[in-house]
Amino acid sequence: MARPRATTDTALLDAAAAVLARTGSAGFTLELAGQQAGVSAATLVKRFGSKRGLLIASSQRWIDSIDPDPGSLPGETPLATLRRLSVRSYTDHSRPDDAANHVSSLAADLGDPELTRLLALGWHRKRSQLERLISRAIDAGELPNAPTPATAARTLFSLLEGSFLGWTVDPDGALLSILDTEFDNLIASWT
Missing domain, CATH: 1.10.357.10 (Tetracycline Repressor, domain 2)
Incomplete structure (x- = not known):
């Protein structure tokens, strides 16, 4: 049986957004996002595949947050x-x-x-x-x-x-x- 996730994807994306706001893309790292979320960079890689995968998930979440009606x-x-x-x-x-x-x-x-x-x-x-x-x-x-x-x-x-x-x-x-x-x-x- 898989171990339950201690940190949700939402919390990880929130942490990534906070780091992006603070550092911009140039300074953004998985290590900083992991520190913000209280997890390792490896956890972010496991969930999103890469830094790019995390940025893509963040962009998709932003799109989904725009209520069309x-x-x-x-x-x-x-x-x-x-x-x-x-x-x-x-x-x-x-x-x-x-x-x-x-x-x-x-x-x-x-x-x-x-x-x-x-x-x-x-x-x-x-x-x-x-x-x-x-x-x-x-x-x-x-x-x-x-x-x-x-x-x-x-x-x-x-x-x-x-x-x-x-x-x-x-x-x-x-x-x-x-x-x-x-x-x-x-x-x-x-x-």
């Missing part, structure tokens, strides 16, 4: 839901060091065809989520001058990602405040 919180308008699920999705990257490490991980992902494919899937899923939310806000009369939901979602996604990348280069001000302002400026042209 999210609901609103009680009392929340469709536009408020759109703000929460667009701007607030950057909360984990609102410290300059974490943001820079996120961007270094992005660069590493672009060097690996499978990680690039997963990144594209995640971004597609996020844009689809934004498209649904924008469609609901249009149907509720909150965005009467918006372009088609697909166009609006691409525009909003590009604005948020571009603003985030710009802030990582010049982190002047609080990221979420900057994104709130950019969101408001765009939405003003659609109302």
Whole structure:
């Protein structure tokens, strides 16, 4: 009979995410991720096969976390839901060091065809989520001058990602405040 796992895959992936946020891809090692999780690097190899396998599992988990059809919180308008699920999705990257490490991980992902494919899937899923939310806000009369939901979602996604990348280069001000302002400026042209 197999011995039960003392540490879940979720806990191992949480540990890997914490190390990636702290070190970026360049400094990420299985040893550091294992230390964070309280296990050996060999445990990570046994579960995920390699560092690359762990990064692929982490990317897949990120994709799975994006709800393609999210609901609103009680009392929340469709536009408020759109703000929460667009701007607030950057909360984990609102410290300059974490943001820079996120961007270094992005660069590493672009060097690996499978990680690039997963990144594209995640971004597609996020844009689809934004498209649904924008469609609901249009149907509720909150965005009467918006372009088609697909166009609006691409525009909003590009604005948020571009603003985030710009802030990582010049982190002047609080990221979420900057994104709130950019969101408001765009939405003003659609109302």
